[in-house]
Amino acid sequence: xxxxxxxxxxxxxxxxxxxxxxxxxxxxxxxxxxxxxxxxxxxxxxxxxxxxxxxxxxxxxxxxxxxxxxxxxxxxxxxxxxxxxxxxxxxxxxxxxxxxxxxxxxxxxxxxxxxxxxxxxxxxxxxxxxxxxxxxxxxxxxxxxxxxxxxxxxxxxxxxxxxxxxxxxxxxxxxxxxxxxxxxxxxxxxxxxxxxxxxxxxxxxxxxxxxxxxxxxxxxxxxxxxxxxxxxxxxxxxxxxxxxxxxxxxxxxxxxxxxxxxxxxxxxxxxxxxxxxxxxxxxxxxxxxxxxxxxxxxxxxxxxxxxxx
Numbered sequence: 565x566x567x568x569x570x571x572x573x574x575x576x577x578x579x580x581x582x583x584x585x586x587x588x589x590x591x592x593x594x595x596x597x598x599x600x601x602x603x604x605x606x607x608x609x610x611x612x613x614x615x616x617x618x619x620x621x622x623x624x625x626x627x628x629x630x631x632x633x634x635x636x637x638x639x640x641x642x643x644x645x646x647x648x649x650x651x652x653x654x655x656x657x658x659x660x661x662x663x664x665x666x667x668x669x670x671x672x673x674x675x676x677x678x679x680x681x682x683x684x685x686x687x688x689x690x691x692x693x694x695x696x697x698x699x700x701x702x703x704x705x706x707x708x709x710x711x712x713x714x715x716x717x718x719x720x721x722x723x724x725x726x727x728x729x730x731x732x733x734x735x736x737x738x739x740x741x742x743x744x745x746x747x748x749x750x751x752x753x754x755x756x757x758x759x760x761x762x763x764x765x766x767x768x769x770x771x772x773x774x775x776x777x778x779x780x781x782x783x784x785x786x787x788x789x790x791x792x793x794x795x796x797x798x799x800x801x802x803x804x805x806x807x808x809x810x811x812x813x814x815x816x817x818x819x820x821x822x823x824x825x826x827x828x829x830x831x832x833x834x835x836x837x838x839x840x841x842x843x844x845x846x847x848x849x850x851x852x853x854x855x856x857x858x859x860x861x862x863x864x865x866x867x868x869x870x871x872x873x
């Protein structure tokens with residue numbers, strides 16, 4: 565999903581001039597980026613190094629009420645771009661008199677014993693951000709495998725699959741078959757088959773329909789949602805012993821085929837989304853360090869999303 569990012573990087577590597585090589589600069593940053601969110605006007609995205617004590621920072625504008633800089637994936641061939649201008653969008657390299665702690669770059673007032681010993685800022689350049697979301701609803705199944713389809717010019721997925729017809733596409737739905745058993749609990753996260761792949765589809769009744777899309781998981785003729793004995797909208801907590809002598813929920817037990825009625829659907833679809841952002845910065849000059857391109861690194865963060873986002 566980050567193909568465009570790496571294509572640009574490879575082309576720049578092949579075409580770099582003697583005085584504009586790819587910026588490796590012995591700074592040896594780990595490219596595992598962090599972010600400051602305590603400034604209402606901007607986000608500070610940064611990488612640090614301990615020996616010597618250094619930082620690389622990218623500052624980008626923050627929209628009103630925006631909790632995070634990016635929440636949706638970008639098309640692979642259209643990363644977001646930010647023109648470095650020395651004011652609202654800045655790229656800086658700094659060194660310090662001592663090792664930074666994890667939060668000191670975000671402190672509005674620096675500690676009295678921390679001094680910037682070198683301060684360089686690029687007057688121009690462009691930063692590209694390629695945003696990817698592997699599993700939009702964090703249900704254990706990558707979005708590409710949930711029929712998300714192709715992104716349109718507006719960044720939407722108009723042809724996304726909606727298996728249960730509830731108006732929430734599978735890639736955003738925590739319960740893809742509306743049986744009140746979340747998808748994350750109907751896949752092989754416990755590695756039952758022993759192959760090390762948690763995204764494998766469980767198919768309890770062997771009917772060719774994976775449990776997370778099957779309205780009747782055990783094939784006993786009673787839909788899973790109706791096997792909720794205590795009617796608490798959670799079929800997983802109604803247990804008895806199956807033919808093998810193992811205690812399992814009614815909805816996975818062919819010996820239990822009593823319909824208890826429909827308790828209704830859970831009314832929330834709140835989930836956590838994990839965003840990965842890769843940054844490429846090109847055509848910058850930090851006075852002591854100039855380059856055609858730098859792989860600035862990767863920023864990863866998670867946040868909760870409600871049903872209607």
